[in-house]
Amino acid sequence: MFMTSIDLTAAAGTTSVFIPAPVTPYQGDIARYWDHEARPVNLRLGDVDGLYHHHYGIGDIDHAALGDTEDSAYEKKLIAELHRLESAQAKLLLEHLGPIGRDDTLVDAGCGRGGSMVMAHQRFGCKVEGVTLSAKQADFANRRAQELGIEDHVRARVCNMLSTPFETGQAAGSWNNESSMYVDLHDLFAEHSRVLEVGGRYVTITGCWNPRYGQPSKWVSQINAHFECNIHSRREYLRAMADNRLVPQAVIDLTPDTLPYWELRATSSLVTGIEEAFIESYKDGSFQYVLIAADRV
Numbered sequence: 001m002f003m004t005s006i007d008l009t010a011a012a013g014t015t016s017v018f019i020p021a022p023v024t025p026y027q028g029d030i031a032r033y034w035d036h037e038a039r040p041v042n043l044r045l046g047d048v049d050g051l052y053h054h055h056y057g058i059g060d061i062d063h064a065a066l067g068d069t070e071d072s073a074y075e076k077k078l079i080a081e082l083h084r085l086e087s088a089q090a091k092l093l094l095e096h097l098g099p100i101g102r103d104d105t106l107v108d109a110g111c112g113r114g115g116s117m118v119m120a121h122q123r124f125g126c127k128v129e130g131v132t133l134s135a136k137q138a139d140f141a142n143r144r145a146q147e148l149g150i151e152d153h154v155r156a157r158v159c160n161m162l163s164t165p166f167e168t169g170q171a172a173g174s175w176n177n178e179s180s181m182y183v184d185l186h187d188l189f190a191e192h193s194r195v196l197e198v199g200g201r202y203v204t205i206t207g208c209w210n211p212r213y214g215q216p217s218k219w220v221s222q223i224n225a226h227f228e229c230n231i232h233s234r235r236e237y238l239r240a241m242a243d244n245r246l247v248p249q250a251v252i253d254l255t256p257d258t259l260p261y262w263e264l265r266a267t268s269s270l271v272t273g274i275e276e277a278f279i280e281s282y283k284d285g286s287f288q289y290v291l292i293a294a295d296r297v
């Protein structure tokens, strides 16, 4: 299966391009993982306004909007509140791309169901190209773009983010929103550096283990096992960026901003069992939620 091309047109509904099979057995595992993912927390939150995210939230809880826990509408309000915080996270990432024109192209590496891509197009009016290993996710994202009438500007493809079909220097901006823990960071930043124009902006929001703690804690190992990912350290991010002409312009510790999301989510009916690992690792300092924005120089 390696390096061959397969036509998933029939298998995956609306995906109408030839797509390369996963390059490694691990990538095959990740493609399968996201093809089969159907956690209610992600669909129920996305159903609030049609923006489907696979990332977490930031910001203070609006207790007035939540109202009384005894209210029969409380759970619905809680879901809307979690979704609001997830969209606030994507908004912060997009703000760090800086000024983007309507004629620019953005690249979403590991685009999931495409919520961040839609938000990027709505904000900048530009083209947004996404890649994911999952044909199901790409179909979902393309279907949403069609429903919104923005399919000429927002497109997801099944593709390895380490080897994309984009031209050298094609993108004014690119990002990873909670998708960099599935790849080698040197390979990843080499590809972003190739695709970005000089002066372009790269942004990631990610969870990373904290070198000050020593080594990945048991909670970090639990998160890795839960998602079949490999969380990197903060040091690895900065080193791999420096080695690939990506110069950090902002490094923001979002850990205090994401804790309210997790504490609220832990009280909801949509818990998945991973809430304790995030809360405890953020609290013991072994794990951090960070935004890094870097200039391609």
Ligand SMILES: C[S@@+](CC[C@H](N)C(=O)[O-])C[C@H]1O[C@@H](n2cnc3c(N)ncnc32)[C@H](O)[C@@H]1O
Residues within 6 Å of the ligand: 027, 030, 031, 034, 052, 053, 054, 055, 109, 110, 111, 112, 113, 114, 115, 116, 131, 132, 133, 134, 137, 159, 160, 161, 162, 176, 177, 178, 179, 182, 183
């Ligand atoms: C946690 S989801 C994040 C989705 C999206 N960025 C969001 O914020 O909603 C991780 C995504 O990374 C993608 N991914 C992981 N490894 C990849 C690779 N080598 N190439 C392309 N996509 C990859 C998965 O297919 C999935 O869409």
Ligand SMILES: CC(C)=CCC/C(C)=C/COP(=O)(O)OP(=O)(O)O
Residues within 6 Å of the ligand: 039, 041, 042, 053, 054, 055, 056, 178, 179, 181, 206, 207, 223, 227, 229, 231, 272, 274
């Ligand atoms: C910060 C870290 C380490 C993230 C790992 C990547 C990941 C799985 C993100 C959330 O996806 P999701 O929205 O599908 O997860 P969940 O179902 O838990 O909401």
Ligand SMILES: [Mg+2]
Residues within 6 Å of the ligand: 041, 042, 053, 054, 055, 056
């Ligand atoms: Mg989620």
